Amino acid sequence: MNIVKYTKEYAKLAKEFSCGNAVIDKFLHDGSALDVNRGITYVMLSDESDCIIGYYNIENGRVDRIDTIGDNDVFELMGGAININYLAVKNSLQGMLIVQDGDNKIYLGDLLLRDCEKRILDLREQTGISFVTVCSTDEGYHLYHVRNGYEDFEEDMSTVVQESDLRCHKLYKCVDDIVGA
Amino acid sequence: MSEEKKEGEIIMNACAIKPTLPFVTRKNIERTPASAENKKRVDFMDSHNFSFSIDKETGSLHCKVEKK
Numbered sequence: 551m552n553i554v555k556y557t558k559e560y561a562k563l564a565k566e567f568s569c570g571n572a573v574i575d576k577f578l579h580d581g582s583a584l585d586v587n588r589g590i591t592y593v594m595l596s597d598e599s600d601c602i603i604g605y606y607n608i609e610n611g612r613v614d615r616i617d618t619i620g621d622n623d624v625f626e627l628m629g630g631a632i633n634i635n636y637l638a639v640k641n642s643l644q645g646m647l648i649v650q651d652g653d654n655k656i657y658l659g660d661l662l663l664r665d666c667e668k669r670i671l672d673l674r675e676q677t678g679i680s681f682v683t684v685c686s687t688d689e690g691y692h693l694y695h696v697r698n699g700y701e702d703f704e705e706d707m708s709t710v711v712q713e714s715d716l717r718c719h720k721l722y723k724c725v726d727d728i729v730g731a
Numbered sequence: 732m733s734e735e736k737k738e739g740e741i742i743m744n745a746c747a748i749k750p751t752l753p754f755v756t757r758k759n760i761e762r763t764p765a766s767a768e769n770k771k772r773v774d775f776m777d778s779h780n781f782s783f784s785i786d787k788e789t790g791s792l793h794c795k796v797e798k799k
Contacts, residue, residue, distance in 0.1 A: 551780070551781045551782065551783070552782075552783075569746060570746075571746050571748065573748055574746055574748055577749075594783075596783050596784050596785045597782050597783060597784050598784060598785075600785065600787075601785040603783060603785075603792070606747070607749075611753075611754065612753075612754070613754045613755070613756065613760065614753065614754070614755045614756075615755070615756060615757070616755045616756070616757055617757070625755065628756075628760065631754065633749070633754075634747050635747070635748075635749040636747055636748060636749060637746065637747040638746050638747070642790060643792050646792060648781065648794050648796065649775075649779075649794075649796045651771075651772075651775045652771075653768075654768065654771055654772045654775060656772060656775065656776060660772060660776065661776060661781060664773060664776050664777075681760070683754045684747045685747060685748055685749065685750040686746070686747050686748075687746040687747070687748055689746055690746040690747055694747070697768075697769065697772070698765075698769060699763050699764075699765055699766060699769055701761070701763050703754060703756060704756045704757070704758055718748060718750065720750060720754060722754070722760065723763070724760070724762045724763070726762060727762055727763055727764055727765060728765075729765045729769065729770050729773040729774075730773070730777070
Protein backbone atom coordinates (compact mmCIF):
# COMPACT_ATOMS: atom_id res chain seq x y z
CA MET A 551 0.00 0.00 0.00
CA ASN A 552 1.39 3.34 -1.01
CA ILE A 553 0.58 6.00 1.62
CA VAL A 554 3.05 8.84 1.68
CA LYS A 555 3.41 12.37 2.96
CA TYR A 556 1.80 14.79 0.53
CA THR A 557 4.31 17.04 -1.21
CA LYS A 558 4.33 19.48 -4.12
CA GLU A 559 5.21 16.72 -6.57
CA TYR A 560 1.68 15.34 -6.17
CA ALA A 561 -0.10 18.65 -6.68
CA LYS A 562 -0.98 17.78 -10.27
CA LEU A 563 -2.64 14.55 -9.12
CA ALA A 564 -4.49 16.48 -6.43
CA LYS A 565 -6.32 18.49 -9.07
CA GLU A 566 -7.89 15.26 -10.34
CA PHE A 567 -9.07 14.19 -6.88
CA SER A 568 -12.64 14.70 -5.76
CA CYS A 569 -14.52 13.11 -2.90
CA GLY A 570 -17.83 14.86 -3.50
CA ASN A 571 -17.43 17.35 -0.64
CA ALA A 572 -16.34 20.78 -1.86
CA VAL A 573 -14.64 21.82 1.39
CA ILE A 574 -12.56 18.66 1.62
CA ASP A 575 -11.67 18.87 -2.07
CA LYS A 576 -10.67 22.52 -1.74
CA PHE A 577 -8.22 21.74 1.07
CA LEU A 578 -6.29 19.53 -1.33
CA HIS A 579 -6.76 21.69 -4.42
CA ASP A 580 -5.84 25.13 -3.11
CA GLY A 581 -2.47 24.29 -1.60
CA SER A 582 -3.64 24.25 2.01
CA ALA A 583 -2.67 20.61 2.31
CA LEU A 584 0.97 21.64 1.85
CA ASP A 585 0.85 24.18 4.70
CA VAL A 586 2.43 22.56 7.75
CA ASN A 587 0.64 25.09 9.93
CA ARG A 588 -2.57 23.31 8.99
CA GLY A 589 -1.37 19.83 9.89
CA ILE A 590 0.38 17.17 7.86
CA THR A 591 -1.31 15.52 4.90
CA TYR A 592 -0.83 11.95 3.76
CA VAL A 593 -2.09 10.59 0.44
CA MET A 594 -2.93 7.04 -0.55
CA LEU A 595 -1.54 6.60 -4.06
CA SER A 596 -1.96 3.88 -6.63
CA ASP A 597 1.10 1.66 -6.92
CA GLU A 598 2.21 3.56 -10.01
CA SER A 599 1.75 6.85 -8.09
CA ASP A 600 -0.49 8.12 -10.88
CA CYS A 601 -3.67 8.62 -8.87
CA ILE A 602 -4.65 9.85 -5.42
CA ILE A 603 -7.08 7.28 -4.07
CA GLY A 604 -7.65 9.04 -0.76
CA TYR A 605 -6.06 11.32 1.75
CA TYR A 606 -6.05 12.42 5.38
CA ASN A 607 -4.69 15.38 7.28
CA ILE A 608 -3.78 15.29 10.97
CA GLU A 609 -2.87 18.03 13.39
CA ASN A 610 -2.03 18.40 17.07
CA GLY A 611 -4.98 19.41 19.17
CA ARG A 612 -6.42 19.15 22.62
CA VAL A 613 -9.58 18.28 24.46
CA ASP A 614 -10.74 20.66 27.16
CA ARG A 615 -13.18 20.22 29.98
CA ILE A 616 -15.40 23.16 30.77
CA ASP A 617 -16.81 23.74 34.24
CA THR A 618 -19.04 26.57 35.27
CA ILE A 619 -17.95 28.09 38.57
CA GLY A 620 -20.26 30.88 39.62
CA ASP A 621 -20.62 33.14 36.61
CA ASN A 622 -17.46 31.93 34.95
CA ASP A 623 -16.69 29.09 32.54
CA VAL A 624 -13.35 27.57 33.41
CA PHE A 625 -11.46 25.54 30.79
CA GLU A 626 -9.19 22.76 31.95
CA LEU A 627 -7.02 20.65 29.69
CA MET A 628 -8.15 17.03 29.63
CA GLY A 629 -5.42 15.82 27.34
CA GLY A 630 -3.48 16.26 24.15
CA ALA A 631 -5.08 15.02 20.97
CA ILE A 632 -4.47 14.37 17.33
CA ASN A 633 -7.31 15.73 15.26
CA ILE A 634 -8.11 14.08 11.96
CA ASN A 635 -8.87 17.32 10.17
CA TYR A 636 -9.76 15.73 6.84
CA LEU A 637 -10.13 12.21 5.54
CA ALA A 638 -11.66 11.28 2.23
CA VAL A 639 -11.76 8.68 -0.53
CA LYS A 640 -11.97 9.47 -4.24
CA ASN A 641 -15.60 9.76 -5.26
CA SER A 642 -15.51 7.06 -7.91
CA LEU A 643 -13.94 4.57 -5.49
CA GLN A 644 -16.19 5.09 -2.48
CA GLY A 645 -18.09 2.08 -1.26
CA MET A 646 -15.91 -0.32 -3.26
CA LEU A 647 -15.47 -3.57 -1.40
CA ILE A 648 -11.73 -4.33 -1.37
CA VAL A 649 -11.81 -7.71 0.30
CA GLN A 650 -14.14 -9.79 2.42
CA ASP A 651 -12.80 -11.99 5.21
CA GLY A 652 -15.71 -14.03 6.52
CA ASP A 653 -18.27 -11.48 7.68
CA ASN A 654 -15.73 -8.70 7.70
CA LYS A 655 -15.79 -6.37 4.75
CA ILE A 656 -12.89 -4.02 4.16
CA TYR A 657 -13.17 -0.75 2.27
CA LEU A 658 -10.68 1.94 1.33
CA GLY A 659 -11.83 4.13 4.22
CA ASP A 660 -10.92 1.35 6.66
CA LEU A 661 -7.40 1.17 5.22
CA LEU A 662 -6.92 4.93 5.34
CA LEU A 663 -8.15 5.17 8.90
CA ARG A 664 -6.00 2.24 10.05
CA ASP A 665 -2.91 3.85 8.56
CA CYS A 666 -3.83 7.09 10.30
CA GLU A 667 -4.31 5.39 13.65
CA LYS A 668 -1.01 3.50 13.39
CA ARG A 669 0.71 6.79 12.70
CA ILE A 670 -0.94 8.27 15.78
CA LEU A 671 0.33 5.35 17.88
CA ASP A 672 3.85 6.12 16.64
CA LEU A 673 3.41 9.81 17.46
CA ARG A 674 2.32 8.95 20.97
CA GLU A 675 5.76 7.47 21.58
CA GLN A 676 7.22 10.91 20.90
CA THR A 677 4.67 13.22 22.48
CA GLY A 678 1.84 12.89 24.95
CA ILE A 679 -1.43 12.17 23.21
CA SER A 680 -4.55 10.98 24.99
CA PHE A 681 -7.23 11.27 22.34
CA VAL A 682 -8.02 11.10 18.66
CA THR A 683 -10.69 13.57 17.63
CA VAL A 684 -12.55 13.79 14.37
CA CYS A 685 -15.47 15.72 12.99
CA SER A 686 -17.28 13.32 10.71
CA THR A 687 -19.77 14.18 8.00
CA ASP A 688 -23.09 12.37 8.12
CA GLU A 689 -21.85 9.99 5.46
CA GLY A 690 -18.65 9.20 7.34
CA TYR A 691 -20.34 8.52 10.66
CA HIS A 692 -20.74 4.79 10.05
CA LEU A 693 -17.02 4.28 9.47
CA TYR A 694 -15.94 6.07 12.62
CA HIS A 695 -18.71 5.35 15.09
CA VAL A 696 -20.05 1.94 14.13
CA ARG A 697 -16.97 0.27 12.64
CA ASN A 698 -14.15 1.83 14.61
CA GLY A 699 -15.51 2.73 18.03
CA TYR A 700 -15.39 6.52 17.89
CA GLU A 701 -17.87 7.95 20.36
CA ASP A 702 -20.04 11.03 20.06
CA PHE A 703 -18.37 13.84 21.87
CA GLU A 704 -21.32 15.25 23.66
CA GLU A 705 -25.01 15.12 22.84
CA ASP A 706 -25.64 18.62 24.00
CA MET A 707 -22.70 20.23 22.19
CA SER A 708 -25.04 22.85 20.83
CA THR A 709 -25.31 24.36 24.30
CA VAL A 710 -21.58 24.89 24.44
CA VAL A 711 -20.53 25.69 20.91
CA GLN A 712 -22.25 26.45 17.66
CA GLU A 713 -21.41 24.63 14.49
CA SER A 714 -21.88 25.60 10.90
CA ASP A 715 -24.90 24.49 8.94
CA LEU A 716 -22.94 21.47 7.72
CA ARG A 717 -24.28 18.47 9.58
CA CYS A 718 -21.29 16.90 11.31
CA HIS A 719 -20.60 14.69 14.27
CA LYS A 720 -17.81 15.48 16.70
CA LEU A 721 -16.28 12.17 17.73
CA TYR A 722 -13.39 10.97 19.85
CA LYS A 723 -11.46 7.83 20.68
CA CYS A 724 -8.96 7.34 23.48
CA VAL A 725 -5.54 6.50 22.03
CA ASP A 726 -5.36 3.57 24.46
CA ASP A 727 -8.35 2.05 22.61
CA ILE A 728 -6.65 1.98 19.21
CA VAL A 729 -6.03 -1.68 18.32
CA GLY A 730 -2.35 -2.37 18.92
CA ALA A 731 -1.89 0.36 21.54
CA MET B 732 -27.18 -0.10 -8.73
CA SER B 733 -27.50 -2.92 -6.20
CA GLU B 734 -28.70 -2.09 -2.72
CA GLU B 735 -25.42 -3.32 -1.20
CA LYS B 736 -23.31 -1.06 -3.39
CA LYS B 737 -25.64 1.87 -2.80
CA GLU B 738 -25.52 1.30 0.95
CA GLY B 739 -21.76 0.98 0.81
CA GLU B 740 -21.46 4.26 -1.03
CA ILE B 741 -23.61 5.95 1.57
CA ILE B 742 -22.02 4.47 4.65
CA MET B 743 -18.40 4.24 3.53
CA ASN B 744 -17.93 7.79 2.34
CA ALA B 745 -15.36 8.14 5.18
CA CYS B 746 -15.35 11.92 5.04
CA ALA B 747 -13.99 13.92 7.93
CA ILE B 748 -13.89 17.71 7.97
CA LYS B 749 -12.15 20.20 10.22
CA PRO B 750 -14.54 21.82 12.72
CA THR B 751 -14.47 25.54 13.24
CA LEU B 752 -14.63 25.29 17.01
CA PRO B 753 -12.61 23.34 19.57
CA PHE B 754 -13.40 20.06 21.26
CA VAL B 755 -14.74 20.89 24.70
CA THR B 756 -16.92 18.88 27.00
CA ARG B 757 -18.64 19.10 30.35
CA LYS B 758 -18.59 15.33 30.74
CA ASN B 759 -15.95 12.81 31.67
CA ILE B 760 -14.67 11.03 28.63
CA GLU B 761 -15.04 7.26 28.81
CA ARG B 762 -12.90 4.63 27.18
CA THR B 763 -14.48 2.35 24.58
CA PRO B 764 -12.37 -0.76 23.95
CA ALA B 765 -12.38 -2.04 20.38
CA SER B 766 -15.12 -4.51 19.48
CA ALA B 767 -14.23 -8.07 18.45
CA GLU B 768 -15.31 -7.25 14.91
CA ASN B 769 -13.09 -4.17 14.83
CA LYS B 770 -10.10 -6.14 16.14
CA LYS B 771 -10.64 -8.86 13.56
CA ARG B 772 -10.81 -6.34 10.74
CA VAL B 773 -7.69 -4.54 11.94
CA ASP B 774 -5.80 -7.82 12.35
CA PHE B 775 -6.64 -8.71 8.76
CA MET B 776 -5.47 -5.33 7.48
CA ASP B 777 -2.24 -5.54 9.47
CA SER B 778 -1.43 -9.06 8.29
CA HIS B 779 -1.97 -8.47 4.58
CA ASN B 780 -0.39 -6.37 1.85
CA PHE B 781 -2.72 -4.30 -0.30
CA SER B 782 -1.80 -2.97 -3.71
CA PHE B 783 -3.91 -0.81 -5.98
CA SER B 784 -3.65 0.19 -9.61
CA ILE B 785 -5.95 2.31 -11.73
CA ASP B 786 -6.94 1.32 -15.26
CA LYS B 787 -6.14 4.47 -17.20
CA GLU B 788 -8.81 3.84 -19.79
CA THR B 789 -11.73 2.93 -17.58
CA GLY B 790 -10.65 4.55 -14.31
CA SER B 791 -11.49 1.35 -12.48
CA LEU B 792 -9.47 0.17 -9.48
CA HIS B 793 -7.67 -3.15 -9.52
CA CYS B 794 -6.60 -4.43 -6.15
CA LYS B 795 -4.44 -7.28 -4.97
CA VAL B 796 -4.50 -8.58 -1.41
CA GLU B 797 -1.76 -10.96 -0.21
CA LYS B 798 -0.92 -12.33 3.18
CA LYS B 799 2.34 -10.95 4.56
